[in-house]
Amino acid sequence: MALDKQLRRQSLWLRDSYIWLLSAKVAQGRSGMSALDVGCGPGFVMEILGKLFAVTGVDTDEDMVRACRAKDLSVQKASAYRLPYRDCSFDIVYCSFLLLWLKEPSKALEEMSRVSKAHVLCLGEPDLGARIDHPESLAGLGPLLVEGMRKQGADPFMGRKLRQLFERCGLMVEVGVHPGVWDITKLRQEYEDEWRYIESTATTASDDQMRRLREAWREALSARTLFQYNPIFYALGRKRWA
Numbered sequence: 001m002a003l004d005k006q007l008r009r010q011s012l013w014l015r016d017s018y019i020w021l022l023s024a025k026v027a028q029g030r031s032g033m034s035a036l037d038v039g040c041g042p043g044f045v046m047e048i049l050g051k052l053f054a055v056t057g058v059d060t061d062e063d064m065v066r067a068c069r070a071k072d073l074s075v076q077k078a079s080a081y082r083l084p085y086r087d088c089s090f091d092i093v094y095c096s097f098l099l100l101w102l103k104e105p106s107k108a109l110e111e112m113s114r115v116s117k118a119h120v121l122c123l124g125e126p127d128l129g130a131r132i133d134h135p136e137s138l139a140g141l142g143p144l145l146v147e148g149m150r151k152q153g154a155d156p157f158m159g160r161k162l163r164q165l166f167e168r169c170g171l172m173v174e175v176g177v178h179p180g181v182w183d184i185t186k187l188r189q190e191y192e193d194e195w196r197y198i199e200s201t202a203t204t205a206s207d208d209q210m211r212r213l214r215e216a217w218r219e220a221l222s223a224r225t226l227f228q229y230n231p232i233f234y235a236l237g238r239k240r241w242a
């Protein structure tokens with residue numbers, strides 16, 4: 001499944017950063033904390049954070065719920081807009097790559113805040129408007145990805161909106177960007193997967209546009225001039241009275 005592969009890649013890129021943020025800024029030495037993963041997908045982030053917390057997940061998609069259960073992860077089929085838990089049920093309530101897909105992200109955040117005792121986190125949301133594709137021959141890629149995401153119903157600029165969303169929900173928040181490493185060997189190894197993701201997202205591009213971009217991408221990769229950066233923002237929210 002293409003989505004599954006992409007989510008696995010994302011979780012591997014961000015794994016160390018997620019663990020550092022949660023250990024250094026959230027848990028701060030406390031153990032035995034409980035966490036809820038909202039929009040958990042096939043559970044890759046739950047598998048990572050399950051080493052730190054007792055994590056439960058929810059997702060609206062039956063296939064995702066089934067994939068989590070196959071890995072023995074604790075999961076329920078439920079919507080972010082209506083979480084089947086009482087107020088203050090979890091120490092930490094988090095999501096990743098969810099808000100950009102929601103029509104009403106602030107409604108979901110309010111619901112996440114309701115079931116959290118203290119911490120409400122968005123571990124990762126991309127912002128395609130701040131994407132860099134170098135060299136110049138690849139400049140058309142970013143706008144095509146923005147257009148494609150919009151067509152699929154997502155908000156390509158969610159990263160920059162996290163602060164306002166959290167503050168409007170009455171949360172104190174720290175917003176930041178995950179660090180990135182540009183490893184040309186890894187880009188080479190992941191070339192086919194990356195290009196598959198690009199093709200599945202830039203769906204408004206013509207065949208000719210895609211062919212030219214792919215050629216430019218391949219040339220830049222072999223000339224070692226390829227540089228690609230897509231910032232992934234995070235928001236660490238906290239209830240004011242917690």
Ligand SMILES: C[S@@+](CC[C@H](N)C(=O)[O-])C[C@H]1O[C@@H](n2cnc3c(N)ncnc32)[C@H](O)[C@@H]1O
Pocket residue numbers: 007011038039040041042043044045058059060061064078079080081095096097098101102
């Ligand atoms: C891009 S995936 C991210 C999965 C996972 N959080 C990750 O980072 O790997 C978005 C997930 O949100 C789920 N989703 C979409 N709308 C939802 C909603 N209203 N409530 C709960 N989950 C939802 C989708 O089914 C999908 O599994």
